[in-house]
Amino acid sequence: MTASILSQKVINLNESASLKAAALAQKLISEGRRIINFSIGEPDFNTPDAPSLEAIKAITMGKTHYSNPQGNLDLRESICEKLQRDNALDYGTDEIIVGSGGKHIIYHAFLATINPDDEVIVPSPYWVSYPDIAALCGGKPIIVQPNSESLKLEAEELEKNISAKTKWVVLNSPSNPTGAVYTEDELQAIAEVLKKQPHVLILSDEIYEKFVYPPAKHVSLVNVAPDLKERTLIVNGASKGYAMTGWRIGFGAGSTTLVAAIKKLISQTTTCPSSISQEAAKVAFSETQPSIMMRDSFQGRRDQAVTILSTSELLGDIRKPEGAFYLFLNLEKIVGKQTASGKVLNMDDDVVEFLLEEANVSTVSGSAYGFSPCLRISFACSIEQITQGCQAIVDALASLKD
Template structure:
């Protein structure tokens, strides 16, 4: 019998996929669900962006493009970095792909391999770990709890950097916690990294435009210019512009690193969709005023969800600073029993209770390498947030102290 690639044995089943599968079964059975699992905006792509895509079709822009993106889109990306981040990149320092996910995966593959370590603060997006596993490197997970705002500290970073370290991966605003690194916090990490010149840095900035006042977005290449020759900044149009299905991500950074990504793509990927690239030019160059409207909507939803969840006895949560997630700690609920006598031992048990007994879809913290937490997405209507979060509170109020059996 032919064998599969042994690297696949390093991949773990996704807890997020399991939640999606269970929720799909309940929907198929006619259940109404309060879904807090989906990590994508619920807004429609703005009309002007859609019209740019339609115009591209009508103008016949339906052929192959360069494997790393059209010159027009690269120019728009360069302008975006200058406008929003004070960063100047030549066009050959920019690469476009069919989504940020393959960019992140290939960027890691380009600098890390067997025997190397990649530092990854947790909680983290589950695919970050899978990407590291597939290239044969070791994910060095650094636990960053609620007490540190779910952020790695300079002391933690210095303690885990070794001769084997090839890459630090930072995500801000964070999926799943909503944590946002301030400029000062990033600068402090940059001072540590300055002492380790052999370490690359990958900055995942996908939620850049979803940052709640008084927090202000900053990115490492912006605040630590002395490190720019080893920082790759990855972004995209999916989260900020409600373009998840258009599949356009982009990255900018050192020519050596970008050329390595381009080299891999030349053998493994076709160019990104020409229509999506034309629409993305409009997204980046066109009016940006709706971004503030959407941000304010997310902040209002966050405040509503936090105000309701704060009424749940035993549930601890930090108010997220950005993105559209809340990441409560349910440790004080462990050991309790449901009215049916089922004991809650993990966040997965609690999320199962919410789904099967209260029709609320959440994602257990194990999916983000952090237990006992769970993730709630607020990328949904205020009505769903109001009713769904109240159901979570009600579910917690039904839990009772487990009975002890005495001999």
């Protein structure tokens, strides 16, 4: 069988760069290489006991059958309570849709709304999947460059890029890959632009909201602009903030019209979210302490990584992320240098390959996120791995020549 049987959409689709890098790291580890994996974007904590025990209870009680395509009512009630408690946002259960992860919700939201040639504004640096999901659903990704210092979308740039064809604007705070967190004033400026464009929908990806480091604070666009609530889909889930990546539970909070459309699609694709995972998530969303514990731990790991990496003259002043668990390093002083063997590092992909071979550290290039030359490092691993891996990066960079 040849590739000729495949659709052009799939042929054009990129594999997730972060998952690809993580898979390569795992392959090398299985072959005996001692690789420090800074490429994977998931907490290294185990799922807290309470949701895990609730899942076991669900199995013993026979809660293993099909559920509502929209998600079980009691889970949606728990999500509504979470949004009120944590975010001061009021949603009814008919405004909540549960899916098999946040990515699942984004895909179905785009599929439910995008017509051929509709445009989706994606600020760079972006999470790797936004442009590809938009294109897969028939849309045209419009990549908008950020403020060069903050790496955040500015209202002026947004306004210049909105057209009559714009269907969605994507916002991601805290950001993957930069860890940037939008302030209330920044969101207000963006909201003023969007208020003038009633045909535009807003995707507010808040999956990393639990990991915001003081004095920064997480604020949703809907908090600062309640009049945009009807056009905004908040995407969140259990994966990051509750250490439940493998349970595959995400949710969207939005208009009843959009929720009903996504529900219809889910009924024809995955049928419903996992019944057992929903029981676990119901309990997870009612808890806050495990997320606070993880956040405090990640803050210490962030500081350790920045301290070590800052000793390299080639990395310069490192931007300390306000949220998520990623460092986004500028490689301008590194691109163009040569390895000891004489190979020139012409782009950030070359630096990723160099660090994997010379430092035994797996990272992801900025090009995967639409912003080069940069490097994304996940510090969602042990402090020992961070210390060893960051020092290995510093030592490897020191071997480069002009």
